[in-house]
Structures are given as C-alpha cells and as structure tokens.
Amino acid sequence: MSLDATYTRELPLVENNATLKDLDNIIALPTETKPTKGWWIAISISSTALLIGAISLFYTIYYGIGMWGNNQPVGWAFGIINFVFWIGIGHAGTLISAILFLFRQKWRTGIARFAEAMTIFAVMTAGIFPIIHTGRPWLGGYLLPLPNQNGVWVNFMSPLLWDVFAVSTYFTISFLFWGIGLIPDLAILRDKTTSKIKKNIYKVLSLGWTNSNRNWSNYERAYLILAGISTPLVLSVHTIVSFDFAVSVIPGWHTTIFPPYFVAGAIFSGFGMVSTVLIIVRKVFNMEHIITIGHLEKMNKILLATGTMVGFAYSMEFFVAWYSGNTFESFTFVNRAFGPYAWAYWIMFSCNVFFPQLFWFRKIRRSIPITFILVILVNVGMWFERFVIIVTSLHRDFLPSSWAMFTPTLTDMGLLLGSFGFFFTLLFLFLKTLPLVSISEVKAVVEGAQPTVHPHPHTNGKAIQEGGDGH
Amino acid sequence: MIKKLIDKLNEINKFDRNADNGERSKKLFGLAALYETPNEIIEAAAVVAGKGYEKFDVYTPYPLHGMDDAMGMDKPKVGYVSFIFGLTGMCLALLMIGWMSGIDYPNIIGGKPFFSLPPSIPITFEGTILLTGIATVLGMLVLFNKLPKIDSPLNDTDFMRNVSSDKYGIVIQTDDDLFTEQDVKNLYLSTGAYNVQEIFYRESNLTTKTPLFDKKFISAIIGTAVVTAVVTYFIVNFVLYSTVPFDWMWVQPRIDSQSPSTFFPNNSGMREPVNGTVARGFLPYEYKGLPDSSVKLLANPLAVSKEVLERGQDRFNIYCSPCHGYFGEGDGRLKGLFPKPPTLHSKKVKEWTDGNIYHVITNGQNVMPSYAEQVSRDDRWAIIHYIRALERSKDASEQDVELAK
Numbered sequence: 001m002s003l004d005a006t007y008t009r010e011l012p013l014v015e016n017n018a019t020l021k022d023l024d025n026i027i028a029l030p031t032e033t034k035p036t037k038g039w040w041i042a043i044s045i046s047s048t049a050l051l052i053g054a055i056s057l058f059y060t061i062y063y064g065i066g067m068w069g070n071n072q073p074v075g076w077a078f079g080i081i082n083f084v085f086w087i088g089i090g091h092a093g094t095l096i097s098a099i100l101f102l103f104r105q106k107w108r109t110g111i112a113r114f115a116e117a118m119t120i121f122a123v124m125t126a127g128i129f130p131i132i133h134t135g136r137p138w139l140g141g142y143l144l145p146l147p148n149q150n151g152v153w154v155n156f157m158s159p160l161l162w163d164v165f166a167v168s169t170y171f172t173i174s175f176l177f178w179g180i181g182l183i184p185d186l187a188i189l190r191d192k193t194t195s196k197i198k199k200n201i202y203k204v205l206s207l208g209w210t211n212s213n214r215n216w217s218n219y220e221r222a223y224l225i226l227a228g229i230s231t232p233l234v235l236s237v238h239t240i241v242s243f244d245f246a247v248s249v250i251p252g253w254h255t256t257i258f259p260p261y262f263v264a265g266a267i268f269s270g271f272g273m274v275s276t277v278l279i280i281v282r283k284v285f286n287m288e289h290i291i292t293i294g295h296l297e298k299m300n301k302i303l304l305a306t307g308t309m310v311g312f313a314y315s316m317e318f319f320v321a322w323y324s325g326n327t328f329e330s331f332t333f334v335n336r337a338f339g340p341y342a343w344a345y346w347i348m349f350s351c352n353v354f355f356p357q358l359f360w361f362r363k364i365r366r367s368i369p370i371t372f373i374l375v376i377l378v379n380v381g382m383w384f385e386r387f388v389i390i391v392t393s394l395h396r397d398f399l400p401s402s403w404a405m406f407t408p409t410l411t412d413m414g415l416l417l418g419s420f421g422f423f424f425t426l427l428f429l430f431l432k433t434l435p436l437v438s439i440s441e442v443k444a445v446v447e448g449a450q451p452t453v454h455p456h457p458h459t460n461g462k463a464i465q466e467g468g469d470g471h
Numbered sequence: 472m473i474k475k476l477i478d479k480l481n482e483i484n485k486f487d488r489n490a491d492n493g494e495r496s497k498k499l500f501g502l503a504a505l506y507e508t509p510n511e512i513i514e515a516a517a518v519v520a521g522k523g524y525e526k527f528d529v530y531t532p533y534p535l536h537g538m539d540d541a542m543g544m545d546k547p548k549v550g551y552v553s554f555i556f557g558l559t560g561m562c563l564a565l566l567m568i569g570w571m572s573g574i575d576y577p578n579i580i581g582g583k584p585f586f587s588l589p590p591s592i593p594i595t596f597e598g599t600i601l602l603t604g605i606a607t608v609l610g611m612l613v614l615f616n617k618l619p620k621i622d623s624p625l626n627d628t629d630f631m632r633n634v635s636s637d638k639y640g641i642v643i644q645t646d647d648d649l650f651t652e653q654d655v656k657n658l659y660l661s662t663g664a665y666n667v668q669e670i671f672y673r674e675s676n677l678t679t680k681t682p683l684f685d686k687k688f689i690s691a692i693i694g695t696a697v698v699t700a701v702v703t704y705f706i707v708n709f710v711l712y713s714t715v716p717f718d719w720m721w722v723q724p725r726i727d728s729q730s731p732s733t734f735f736p737n738n739s740g741m742r743e744p745v746n747g748t749v750a751r752g753f754l755p756y757e758y759k760g761l762p763d764s765s766v767k768l769l770a771n772p773l774a775v776s777k778e779v780l781e782r783g784q785d786r787f788n789i790y791c792s793p794c795h796g797y798f799g800e801g802d803g804r805l806k807g808l809f810p811k812p813p814t815l816h817s818k819k820v821k822e823w824t825d826g827n828i829y830h831v832i833t834n835g836q837n838v839m840p841s842y843a844e845q846v847s848r849d850d851r852w853a854i855i856h857y858i859r860a861l862e863r864s865k866d867a868s869e870q871d872v873e874l875a876k
Contacts, residue, residue, distance in 0.1 A: 020532060020637035062716050095488050099810035128532055138710070138717050145571060153571040157580045162593040169597040173604040182610055185634075188532075191632040196486040207612065208621035211634050212514075213529040213538050222611035226604060231552075233600045256825045443637075444533035451509040456535035457520035 010030065018289060020443050026194055027435045027442070030285050035432055038284055042325070046424035053418010054410045057132065065135050069413040074406040075395045079133040080244075081386040082419050083195070085269070087167065087241055087261075088128035091234055092270020093119025097177060098230035101223075104183035107298055109441040110291050112279070113185075115274050116178040117436070121426040122273075123171045125419050130163070145372065159243035166240040172450050173233055177226050180219070181211050184440040209253065250412035252332040252393030261313035265385060272378030274337065279372050281431065290437055293366055300365040303378065310385075312347065336392045338404060348388050351381025364423045489851035492558050496672040499626040501527075501644040502655045505633055506663035509535055512639035517541040519641060524659065526647035530625075530634040553603050554608035560602025561603055564595040626674050642670065683738065756833050763836075770825025773852045783857030786850045799861045804873050810838050815858055 014202045016024070035043075059067050070077045093115035100108040131137045143164045145154045154161050187209035190202035209215070242262035245253035275296060282291040321333040322436050338347050365371070396403045430436070443449055506512040507529075516529045520543040529538060541547075572578065583590070612618045616825040625631050634640040641664075643655050659667050677771030710717050714842050726732045726740040735742075749755070758766045794838065799815035814820075819829070832851050835841035846854065863871065 005859070026635055064716070066784040124816065136718070136720065145567065152578075154575050155578075155580060156572045156594060157583060157587075157590040159593075162597075165594045165597040168605075169601045170602060176604055176608045184533075188635045190626075191635045194486060196484045199486060203626075207619035208623050208626055209618070210620070210623055210625050210631065211530045211532060213531060213534070213542060214544065215618075216531070216534040216617040217539050217544060218547045218549050218611045221549045222607050225550060225553045225607045229600050229603050229607075230556075232596075236596060236600075238495055243593075265712070393576070449509065450512040450536050451538075453510055453513060455514055455517035455541050457517050457541070457543040457600045471782075 007241065008245035013440055022190065022380050023290070023439060023446070024188060026287065026290065027139070027437045027439050028189055029113045029312065030432055031189060031435060032193070034282075039428065039432060043385060043425060046421050046428060049417045049421025050425050052414050052420075053421050056414030056418055057212070059411050060132055060415065061137060065133065069406055069408045071404055071406065073402050073404060074391055074394045076390050076394065078412040078416060079129045081383070081390055082416060083126050083129035083133075084241055084262075084390075085383050086122045086385045086423070088238065088266035088269045088386075089273045090119040090122035090170070091238060091263070091266035092333070093117070094170075094174060094177075094234040095121070095270065096274070097181075098227040101227045102231060106445045107295055108421065109445055110123050110148075110295050110437055110439065111274065111278060112300075113181060113438040114177070114268075114278065114436050115176075116172050116174065116181065116421075118274060118277070118427065119174045119428070119433075120171070120178055121165065121423050122270075123174065124426070127167060127171070128419070129415075130160075130167075138150065143196050154406045157219065158326075159240065159247045163244060166237045170233060170237045173226070173230055176337065177230060180222065180226070181438055181441075182434060183207060184211065184219075185435045185438060187211065188439050189435065203448050209261045235263055238262045238323050246306055250252075250393050250397070251326070251328040252336070252389070255317065257313055257316055257320070261310070261317075263308040264306050264313065265352075265382060268303060268310055269378065271303050271306065271381035272297050272375045272382065272459070275303070275375040276379060277427065281370060281374075285431070287316065290442060296368065296371060297362075297365045299375075300359045300371060303356050303375070304359040306350055307359075307378070314353065323433065330394070334395055335396055336388060339392065339396070341395070343393070344384050345388050348381050348384040351377040352385060355356070355381075405456065430433045472737060472827055485564060487857045495671040496674050496677055497643050498672045498677060499652075500670045500672045500676075502652065502659070503625075503630045503640055503642045503668050503670050504630075504662075505630065505666040505668075506641070506662075506664055511663045512641065512801060513538060513541045515641055515659075515664070518662050519643065519658065522649070524643055524647050524649055524667075524763045526644040526650075526714075528642055530631075530640040532635055532639075532641065533556045535639075549611050549617070552614065553607040556598050556606030556610075557603035561595055561599040563602070564598030565591065567598075575820050611810035622673055622675050624670055624676055627672055628668075630668055630670060669715070713855060746765060758830060759834060761834075763827050763830050766830045769829055771825040771829075771852050772830060773849065773856065775856055779853050779856055780860060782850065783853035783860075786846060787857050791854065794839075797860060798865075812839065816862055821860075821862055825852070825855050825859075828858060836860070 056067075065079075069076065070079075096115040097112045098118075099110075131140050134140060134143075138289050142148065143154070143161070164439055170277055185201050186206035190199060190206050193199050193202060239259040242258035246255060246258040248254060279296065280286050318333050318337075321329045324330075335388065338341075355374055358370070358374065364374075391406050395406055504515070506515060512529060513535060516538060520541065529535075529542060531538070568591045569586045571722065577585040579585070630640055641659070643650060656667055711719065715846075721777045726734075728741070730736045730740050732740040758769075783818055790796060791799075792803065793805060794803075794809060794812050795815060796802040801812050801814045802827070803809075803812070829851055830847065831839065832854065833841060867875075
C-alpha cells in the first residue's frame with residue numbers, strides 16, 4: 001500500500017495560473033475604474049441606513065438616552081448589545097491576519113486584507129456605542145486618565161475602564177497592522193496609476209517604499225512581531241469585554257466561563273460576517289480565482305468548530321446553573337429558555353448551534369448559496385446571543401417587584417440600522433479606494449513565486465561555507 | 472460648462488506613467504539590473520555579495536525566502552526595539568496605576584488595597600502591547616528602513632515600475648568602494664540579467680538635506696499645532712458652557728435641597744415620609760421619656776467577651792470619657808465647661824440594672840443628653856459591659872487578682 005502523494009498536496013491558492021502581472025491588474029482594477037452600477041446601489045443603500053442612524057444619533061444626543069427603551073431594571077440593552085456584537089465581528093479579522101499567520105496558513109493571504117479592514121471598521125462602529133451610552137458623549141474625555149479640575153483619576157479596578165484601554169489598544173494595533181500591510185501595495189498602485197493626483201497621494205502614503213530586500217527583511221520581522229502581539233491582544237479584548245459582565249454579581253453574568261465563551265463567540269460571529277461580505281465581493285469584483293471556494297470552505301470549517309464551542313458553552317452554562325444549586329442562577333436560565341424571551345433564546349440557539357452543524361457535509365461547505373444563508377443566520381444568531389445574555393439576565397432581577405420587559409424604541413432600531421450603515425459605507429469606500437486583497441502577499445504564494453535554490457554569498461558559483469551546510 | 476471644467480481637470484490630472492518625472496541630475500546613483508525569475512535573482516545576489524560589494528540591494532515585488540542569506544545579511548534587529556518598548560510600556564502602565572490610585576488620590580474601592588496587582592493586570596497588559604506595537608512599526612519604518620524616502624532616486628524609474636510588479640532587480644550603488652561601471656555591467660550580464668540601466672540622482676537629492684528638519688517645515692508644523700490647540704480650546708469651552716445640549720454633569724433635571732418645586736401642591740421640594748414610617752434598624756425606644764423605675768425589665772442581650780469589652784472601651788472612650796473621665800470617676804476633660812457628672816462607681820449605679828444605664832444613654836438624664844443618635848444599640852450594651860468592668864476593677868477582690876494572673 002502506498003500513500004497517495006497528491007492527497008495531502010494543497011490545492012493552488014490562486015487558481016487559473018494567474019501571472020504576477022495579472023494579479024496586479026485584477027486586484028487593482030476596482031481602484032482604477034469608475035464605480036459600477038452595483039457599487040452605487042450598494043453604497044446608496046448603506047448610506048441611507050447611515051443617515052437613519054445619524055438622525056437617531058441626533059435624537060439620542062439632543063434629548064438624552066431617555067430616547068432608548070432602557071428602563072429599570074434593564075439598564076443595558078441595545079447600546080451594549082451592539083457594542084459587543086460589533087467588537088466581536090472585528091475579532092475574525094485579527095484571527096485571520098495574526099493567528100493564522102503564526103500558524104503559517106498561507107490561504108489567509110487571499111482574505112487577510114479585507115478581514116483586517118473589517119476589523120477596523122467594526123471596532124469603529126462598536127466604539128460609538130459606549131460613548132453615546134454615557135449620555136454625555138462630549139464629556140467622553142473623562143474615560144481616560146487625564147488630569148482634570150477635580151483632581152480625581154479614573155477607577156482602575158473597573159472592567160469598564162479596562163474596556164477603554166483594551167478597545168483603544170485593539171484599534172490602534174489593528175490599524176497599524178493593516179497600515180503596514182498596505183505600504184507595499186500602495187507602492188504598486190503608485191507605479192501603476194496614470195492619474196497625477198492619485199500618484200501623489202500614493203507616493204506619500206507608501207512612504208516612498210522601494211521594495212528593497214533590506215527593507216523587506218525588517219518589514220517581515222515587524223509583521224511577525226505584530227502578529228505575535230496581536231494574538232494575545234485579540235484574546236484579551238473579548239475577555240475584558242466579558243469581564244464587564246462576569247465581574248458583576250448578576251445571575252447569568254457572574255460566571256467564569258465567560259471569557260473563553262465570548263472569545264469563541266466573537267470569532268464565530270466575525271467569520272460569519274467575513275463570509276457574508278466576501279461571497280458578494282468576490283462575485284462583484286470578479287475575484288473568484290483569488291478568493292476561491294477553498295477559502296470559503298476553510299472558513300466554514302472554522303465556523304463549524306467555533307459554533308460547536310459556543311454550543312458547548314450554552315450547555316455548560318445550563319449545567320452549572322443547575323449544579324451550583326444556586327436558585328437565582330437556575331431561575332435565570334430556566335427563565336431564559338422558557339420565559340417571556342424564549343423566542344430570542346431559541347433563535348440564538350438554532351442559528352448558532354443547530355444550523356452550522358450542516359457544515360459537517362462537504363457538499364454544503366462548498367455550496368455557495370447554502371453557505372450564504374447559513375452565515376447570515378450566524379450573524380442573526382450572534383446578535384441575539386448578546387440580546388439574550390444582556391436583556392434576559394436583567395429583566396427579572398432579585399426583586400420580583402421590579403421585574404419589567406424591555407421594548408426597543410424607534411431610536412434603538414435606527415441606531416442598530418445605522419451601525420450597519422456606518423460599517424458598510426466605510427467598507428464600500430474601502431473596496432473602491434484600496435486593494436481589497438494584499439497584492440504582495442498573494443504574489444508570494446503563487447506557484448513558482450519562491451526560489452527553489454538557497455545559495456549563500458559565493459564566488460564563481462561555489463558557496464562560501466559559513467558554519468552551515470549551505471542548504 | 473461643468474463638462475468643460477471636468478475635461479480640463481482630467482487634462483491636468485493626466486500623466487504619462489512611463490515618463491521619468493522628477494528632475495534628474497547627471498550624477499549616477501547606481502547601476503540596476505533586472506532578472507526574470509526568483510532563482511536567477513537569488514543566485515545573482517549571492518554572487519554580488521560574494522564579490523564583496525556592500526552598498527547593493529535587491530528589489531523584489533514580494534519578499535523572497537532565503538534572500539537574506541544569499542545577500543549575507545544580518546538578522547533583522549526590530550525585535551530589540553519591540554522588547555525594550557514593551558518593557559517600558561509595562562512599567563509605565565504599572566507606575567501610572569500605582570501613582571494615580573495609590574499615591575495621588577488613594578480611594579478605597581471594593582475593600583481592596585489602594586494599589587492592588589490583579590485588577591491592574593489588564594491595563595498593564597494593554598499598555599505593554601500598545602507600546603510594543605507602535606514602537607515596532609515606527610522602529611521598522613523610520614529607524615531601520617529609513618522611511619519616508621519619497622524622493623528616493625529609484626522611485627519613478629522604469630526599474631521601480633518593473634520590480635514593483637513582476638520582475639526582480641538588483642542595484643549596486645556608485646558609492647560602493649568596489650564600484651566600476653564596467654565590472655558591474657559584466658557581473659550583471661554574466662548572472663543572466665536581461666536588462667541593465669543607469670539610475671541618476673534627482674536634483675533634489677543633491678541639494679536639500681532632510682526635508683523633515685527644514686526650518687520652514689518645522690515652523691509650519693508648530694504654527695498649525697498652536698493655532699489648532701487655541702481654536703479647539705475656545706470652541707470646546709464655548710460649546711460646553713453655552714449650547715444645548717452640551718452641558719455638564721451638574722445640569723440635571725432634579726430638585727436641589729432647600730429649593731422650591733412647582734410640581735407639588737405646597738411648593739416644597741422636600742418630600743416628607745408618610746406618618747409612622749420607621750427606617751430600617753431604627754425601632755422607636757419604648758421607654759422614651761419615662762422615669763427609670765419603669766425599665767427594670769430591660770436586660771443586656773450581649774454576652775461578655777473580649778471583643779465586646781474592647782468595643783465597649785472604644786466607644787466609652789470616644790463618647791463618654793470627655794465628661795465622665797476614662798475611668799468613670801466624673802473627672803472629665805471639660806474643665807468646668809459642663810456640669811460635672813457624678814461618679815459611675817456610686818452605690819446607686821452599681822445597684823442599678825443594666826437596663827437603667829441603657830435608659831440613661833438612650834433617653835438622657837437631666838443635663839446629660841441622649842446618645843441614641845451617636846451610639847448604636849449594640850454599642851450601648853457593649854459600653855454597659857465595660858462600665859461594669861470598670862466598677863469591678865475599682866474594688867477588686869483577692870479572687871479577681873488571682874483570676875487576672
């Protein structure tokens with residue numbers, strides 16, 4: 001019996017034998033041509049949503065957060081749900097760009113740039129919510145340890161403050177990561193463009209990058225270090241977000257499973273969003289050979305894994321609620337699954353746990369329409385997960401006399417819609433202005449792109465032995 | 472009209488990407504060669520390095536594996552910068568938290584020490600990462616790669632357009648000690664270059680020094696910074712103090728104490744509790760105002776213990792000793808400012824039940840006011856135990872002395 005050597009061989013990451021020049025042309029095309037009709041339609045929809053969000057934001061700021069459906073005891077609702085939802089979306093980007101990089105998953109090159117951009121926009125969207133939730137967003141500076149006329153400092157023991165640090169660090173590092181990835185690509189665009197204005201913009205933004213190997217060497221090392229620090233960073237961010245809940249004493253929040261559970265959920269929801277958008281984008285911009293069905297299949301596998309982890313966390317929570325023997329804890333969970341918000345719980349459970357199980361089948365993993373439906377369900381399910389965690393834990397608290405139901409107002413809905421509008425408008429602008437796939441990284445994984453010989457400095461074809469074997 | 476304008480703009484915007492723009496001088500920067508395949512370039516680089524050239528570089532559209540070895544380069548040193556700044560970030564974050572919450576404005580939160588390590592870990596971690604990341608990127612770009620270098624002689628050349636797309640190039644600079652035009656050209660051709668070209672300095676490379684240190688540039692930056700800061704300061708102040716809805720935290724829809732309210736019929740802002748309301752832990756005293764003969768049945772609910780006696784001593788010294796003296800002998804420290812109380816070692820007090828003393832503390836007696844507001848119920852009983860101990864210590868028996876040993 002002999003092993004089939006082709007069985008373990010990776011399929012080519014870029015299909016159709018594209019040459020390096022082809023890659024330049026295909027990937028840079030959206031930045032060089034006039035927007036298509038489809039793009040105009042897409043951006044008008046998203047900016048309409050953004051406008052609705054802006055109006056809701058105006059109401060929120062002018063009249064205060066009394067415009068929201070929050071009440072006693074449901075003091076946290078849509079604002080925090082949206083915050084956690086969008087921060088979670090961002091996590092897939094860092095996972096793809098940093099963690100998969102450390103694991104030497106070459107397939108990430110096709111989707112990393114896009115996913116990183118998504119991270120940045122998602123964190124920006126998320127950042128809006130805690131700020132407006134303070135009620136007086138113009139006093140947001142007090143969230144930072146800045147000297148002030150009262151002589152007091154922020155409370156360093158509060159998870160909410162940790163959040164401020166985690167989210168702003170996360171944004172900065174993701175932005176740097178994305179930014180240095182763009183430098184070589186901007187240099188490519190600089191050398192390709194035929195417009196004077198663009199040329200000058202690219203010239204400045206690419207910092208005069210010359211593709212020199214002495215620069216590449218430092219660049220690659222810096223990239224590796226950034227990947228190395230982004231990995232614990234991304235885990236810390238959602239861990240700290242989960243502390244906002246876990247450090248409090250509300251039944252349903254006060255559990256030690258929260259950090260890993262939140263991180264898995266974040267990656268799950270992020271991949272859901274990446275797939276949703278990529279399926280459309282690769283079609284619209286003719287990039288099916290660069291963002292291949294193989295990419296989608298691999299993402300579906302990650303969705304299956306993280307979805308199952310999330311399902312495990314849901315069951316574990318129930319088990320602990322019963323096993324702890326704490327009446328308040330078990331009440332909260334029975335109330336979640338069978339109380340007045342049972343519909344939300346079961347939407348969450350089926351979208352996040354049941355449906356992704358279909359990805360066990362290779363046919364379904366590789367079917368684009370079914371994948372599209374399933375990933376949309378994941379987005380819905382993960383939004384509801386945050387709804388379930390936040391609203392159902394709060395609405396029936398320790399004192400039955402203060403139980404209440406939460407009903408979102410129009411402003412709440414407008415802000416939710418607006419957050420999608422903000423995110424997608426930024427995304428569409430990005431798709432038209434910057435290369436949505438990292439050109440230089442994809443070039444490096446094309447077949448035949450890497451040298452097959454590894455010489456050392458030598459004269460007349462003879463290697464100078466420098467201690468090593470001159471492999 | 473508008474169409475004409477757009478046409479005109481397009482005309483200005485057009486530019487021939489193949490033309491070498493930027494004024495070139497006659498001074499040679501280096502000789503460049505182009506190769507078709509990664510294997511050719513990596514071999515060529517090894518040969519060039521082997522010949523002893525030092526001021527040369529390889530230009531590739533993406534990093535080639537093994538090129539650093541072929542060129543005989545040292546390992547990149549970016550990591551040191553990251554490490555140093557990572558440590559700095561960690562220390563700065565810890566110092567910040569320690570100083571702010573432990574020294575400058577100590578505040579008890581959740582019964583924790585002013586500065587405690589576990590809750591400081593998240594922020595310390597984020598600080599470490601933040602500084603590491605920023606330092607890595609800036610260090611890589613500015614310190615090691617000497618960017619920005621927008622007017623590098625290589626940019627805007629045909630050579631650069633090729634290596635940023637799909638060719639692999641090498642440049643040996645004229646300031647290398649071994650550089651002679653003929654040798655280099657031959658070397659290139661012998662290693663399989665398909666194109667050799669000369670790269671000239673720009674005029675600007677030769678004249679101006681670093682544009683960053685240009686006086687005009689620096690003063691422009693400082694000027695903009697000052698103007699922006701001043702304008703922002705005034706705008707923020709204006710916005711925060713005088714426009715709706717931008718107000719401060721003290722602006723709240725609430726009734727301040729001592730202020731009227733038109734909301735209630737009697738225009739009083741203060742609400743009074745319903746008749747007969749009893750606050751938690753404040754049950755009314757049932758013998759209030761009655762003579763002490765009626766309180767015989769009140770018994771001390773506390774058992775004597777070390778803790779209770781210590782608590783009693785503590786409270787007695789605070790609340791009773793100013794008038795009664797530390798040992799209850801009526802020799803307080805008020806020096807005649809208040810009528811002198813009788814000694815607590817009198818036969819009368821000794822024979823009293825605990826309830827009687829409790830009644831005096833709670834209700835007051837003649838000129839002695841009630842201490843019910845200041846001393847909680849349990850503390851009153853603890854004081855009484857302590858008074859009993861004082862009395863016993865004043866005429867202790869032989870047995871007591873034995874016991875004390």
